[in-house]
Amino acid sequence: MESPKIPFDPATAKAPTSWKGLSVLLALVGAGLAAGAWFIQKDHSRFAHAYLVGFMLVALIGTGALMFVMLQQLSRAGWSVSSRRIAEGWMSSLFLLVLLFIPLVLLAKQGHLYAWLTDFGAAAVKNAGNIPDADRLAAHVHHMSEKKAFWLNESSWLARSAFYLVAWVILAALILRRSFATDVADKEGAAANTTFIGKLSAPGIPLLGLTLTFASFDWVMSLQFDWYSTIFGVIHFADSMVLIASLLIISVACIQGKGLMKGAVNVEHKHDLAKWLFAFNTFFAFVSYAQFIIIWFADIPEETVWYHRHAADGWSLLGWISLFGHFFVIFFLLMSRHMKRNHFVTVLVSIWAILMAIVHLYWEIMPTMGYPVPHAAGPFGVQLADILVIAGLLTLSFAAFLFTLSGRNLVAVGDPRLQEGLKFENY
Amino acid sequence: MSTTEKVWGVVSRFDNPTDILAAAEKARAQGYKKIDVHSPFPIHGIEKAIGVKATPLPWISLLGGTIGCLVAWYFQYWTTKDYPMIISGKPGLLDSTPAWFVIVFCFTILLCAFATLGGFMVLNDFPKFYSPLHKIKGFERATDDQFFLVVSAADPQFDQRKTRDFLAQIGGQDVTVVTD
Secondary structure (H helix, E strand, O other): OOOOOOOOOHHHOEOOOHHHHHHHHHHHHHHHHHHHHHHHOOOHHHHHHHHHHHHHHHHHHHHHHHHHHHHHHHOOOOOOHHHHHHHHHHOOHHHHHHHHHHHHHHHHHOOOOOHHHOOOOHHHHHHHOOOOOHHHHHHHHHHHHHHHOOOOOHHHHHHHHHHHHHHHHHHHHHHHHHHHHHHHOOHHHHHHHHHHHHHHHHHHHHHHHHHHHHHHHHHOHHHHOOOOOOOHHHHHHHHHHHHHHHHHHHHHHHHHHOOOOOOOOOHHHHHHHHHHHHHHHHHHHHHHHHHHHHHHHHOOHHHHHHHHHHHHHHOHHHHHHHHHHHHHHHHHHOOOHHHHOOHHHHHHHHHHHHHHHHHHHHHHHHHHOOOOOOOOOOOOOOOHHHHHHHHHHHHHHHHHHHHHHOOOEOOOOOOOOHHHHHHOOOO | OOOOOOEEEEEEEEOOHHHHHHHHHHHHHHOOOOEEEEOOOOOOOHHHHOOOOOOOHHHHHHHHHHHHHHHHHHHHHHHHOOOOOOOOOOOOOHHHHHHHHHHHHHHHHHHHHHHHHHHHHHHOOOOOOOOHHHHOOOHHHHHOOOEEEEEEOOOOOOOHHHHHHHHHHOOOEEEEEEEO
16 A cells, blocks of 8 residues: 655654653663573573674664765765655664674673684684594694784774774764754755765765775674685675665654654655665675675685585574575565555565564574584574574664654754655656 | 548647646546657656556566576576586586576576567557658657647547647647648
């Protein structure tokens, strides 16, 4: 069912200030869920990996929102103006990410995450006993520690991570500040602020592209330190775009359900958001398959090691879910124009897409538990504590969204392209 | 005009998009169904004003893409089944399937593009070297700065005189009856 078009009512643009209280409550709930997971999870390495899944989810939401906003501002897009403020709200996940990085460092320093932080897992290999080819594995680990320690060591990892986080926070803070300024500024002031964000986006986009790629290398790919794939960060970028499109569709539906943002985002804008989701979901499948087929074709042991690890002990199930659930389901559901313009379909698909992004991150991260000891991750299984910590971090991200937009305009009412955006139509 | 020639339709000229949009809406309101507009550039909202129906082209594209996908997969299966690629640790027939997807992907796109182009040509009667409209003096300005509203003689409500008067009444200039 297409929702009917009604004119934009600026009186419904402002979010209630009660969102602040709600966000504090949600933050407590989110932190409580994550803390609860820590207490019920005896296996701290498993907790650390599940925490990393949640951390990456928040990182991808934040960077996806930042990339979305910068792309729209740089291309001077009209269609996205009325929903862009919502994306700017989700950008606040990047501030949250700085806080969430502290537990990650603590977990990593205790040796729960990255084998290279200590001795590249040499001790673990020795203690594991009874592993086939133990000598060869030990020699391999030793070789890796000699070759890779210049990049994978604690101080340079921390310095690079700090650089990514600082770059993202500065970009997000500048954009948010200037964007809020357009709400109260006069016409010239609003135009100047909008131009500033556009100009900032020009260097911002390549900066974000590179930092997201390297952050994916440092935070996720290095879990399996002897494996490398240059497209690894691009897969995360694709997922970040899927996430932000889904979140925008769901957020707008919820907010409009509360009687806010009346008429600001109509079926034409939702149609375009669904196109965005469809396009980047297909792109996700494309780059994931590209990574797989290049490795599969050559069949060189040092490259196939990742897929072996992630297919062993039943973990391949998640890979199949990624292929069919992430790609095919969304691809066929959203192919038709009528489906993209259907309010219920797009919201349901968006919820599914977020779930699939989580499944994909879970598949990338969880099977590396106990790396490089073979089969150390154990058979495939999902534990309650894993779900709790991921749900907790997602709740925190939502709390940051509510906190940022509380009492603010949910539509960039001062944006010079707002009228153009409201009139926009898919011919 | 010779009486033996068949009447094809009535054409009128407008000199701006706003007028022709209003005129097209009036013609629709009057009950005319087979109307067409010739304009040098796309006019927003004109497809609603003249009642253009949703095109079946996406279905033709989907059909082409599906055929491309299946044909490409089957072709590789057919050529491989008697000569399996027993290299790089992929001894089984279906073990080679991932390698086929690149061809499947490209062939899906290729046939989808062919179907879309072919469907577009057929649905629009392309290529079309002749139209009775070419006989009208000044019609070439439809590619420059003038706008033409055509009511086809195939319209159930078409009446040579009444339609001509109607077009003049709603502001059409140089109202002409066109013969085939």
